[in-house]
Amino acid sequence: NAGVTQTPKFQVLKTGQSMTLQCAQDMNHNSMYWYRQDPGMGLRLIYYSASEGTTDKGEVPNGYNVSRLNKREFSLRLESAAPSQTSVYFCASSLDRVFGYTFGSGTRLTVV
Amino acid sequence: AQRVTQPEKLLSVFKGAPVELKCNYSYSGSPELFWYVQYSRQRLQLLLRHISRESIKGFTADLNKGETSFHLKKPFAQEEDSAMYYCALSPLTGGGNKLTFGTGTQLKVEL
Numbered sequence: 074n075a076g077v078t079q080t081p082k083f084q085v086l087k088t089g090q091s092m093t094l095q096c097a098q099d100m101n102h103n104s105m106y107w108y109r110q111d112p113g114m115g116l117r118l119i120y121y122s123a124s125e126g127t128t129d130k131g132e133v134p135n136g137y138n139v140s141r142l143n144k145r146e147f148s149l150r151l152e153s154a155a156p157s158q159t160s161v162y163f164c165a166s167s168l169d170r171v172f173g174y175t176f177g178s179g180t181r182l183t184v185v
Numbered sequence: 186a187q188r189v190t191q192p193e194k195l196l197s198v199f200k201g202a203p204v205e206l207k208c209n210y211s212y213s214g215s216p217e218l219f220w221y222v223q224y225s226r227q228r229l230q231l232l233l234r235h236i237s238r239e240s241i242k243g244f245t246a247d248l249n250k251g252e253t254s255f256h257l258k259k260p261f262a263q264e265e266d267s268a269m270y271y272c273a274l275s276p277l278t279g280g281g282n283k284l285t286f287g288t289g290t291q292l293k294v295e296l
Contacts, residue, residue: 104282113194115271115288116229123282131283163229167282173219174284176229 075099079164079177086154086184094149094180096164104167105147106174107131107139109160116163122147154184187212189274191287198262199295206257206290208246208272215277218255219284220246223269232257232270242266262294 077098086092098105103124108116108131118131122141136158138150147166151158161181165174188211198204210216220232233241235248235255246257255272272287 106283108286113288115191116286118283118285121283165229169282173221173231173234174229175231178228 077164077166077175077177079162079180081180082178083181084183086151086182088155088184090154091150091152092154092182093151094162094164094182095146096148096177097146098164098166098175099145100166100168100175101144102166102168102175103144104169105141106165106167107137107147107149108163108165109133110163110179111160119149119162151182154182156184158182159184187216187274187276187285189272189285189287191270191272191290193290194288195291195293197293197295200264201261204257204259204262204266204292204294206270206272206292208255208257208287210253210255210272210274212253212274212276217275217277218246218248219273219275220244220255220257221271221273221286223271225268229271262292264294264296267292267294 080095106121107119110116117133120139122128125144140148161179164177167174190209218235221229222232223229244259271289273284
């Protein structure tokens with residue numbers, strides 16, 4: 074049982090480049106989330122998908138887009154990377170609100 | 186809007202000493218509260234949740250609605266407790282099950 078799988082684990086981008094972070098879960102969870110983790114700021118929600126076919130903005134959505142491809146997969150795209158997007162990105166999924174989240178191992182992204 | 190405050194960035198205690206990691210929240214409705222832990226080089230994992238009233242790895246947390254707090258406590262710290270701890274809040278209704286996290290407290294247990 075893999076849980077939540079994120080790829081890649083590390084990435085270095087040049088300013089202006091684009092990339093997609095992939096996330097897949099095998100727990101049949103309805104909801105999926107993308108967070109970024111920055112020192113001193115905790116985890117901030119970028120986008121979430123409450124169920125297959127729906128996506129909504131979180132606290133810091135600017136510069137990002139998402140796709141809920143199916144129930145298992147939820148990708149995060151940076152169209153034109155900026156140094157301010159240097160961060161650790163976490164994908165998570167949940168069955169419902171009382172069970173909490175299961176997190177992926179994170180993607181460490183550096184934009185130079 | 187909901188907000189979670191963890192006032193301490195770093196908490197250093199000696200092994201065997203009691204631990205209390207503070208968490209205060211603001212939310213107008215009924216919240217569900219969680220503690221997550223991130224050990225070095227590992228992914229975030231759920232430590233405990235208020236609704237289950239459980240004790241995990243010796244940690245407990247009590248919801249005080251009057252003080253809007255959900256402090257994490259352990260009577261005797263162990264070296265393996267050293268980690269980053271995040272308090273988080275989710276609305277019990279509505280809100281799309283979004284978790285709002287605090288900024289985290291780094292716990293360091295010294296020998």
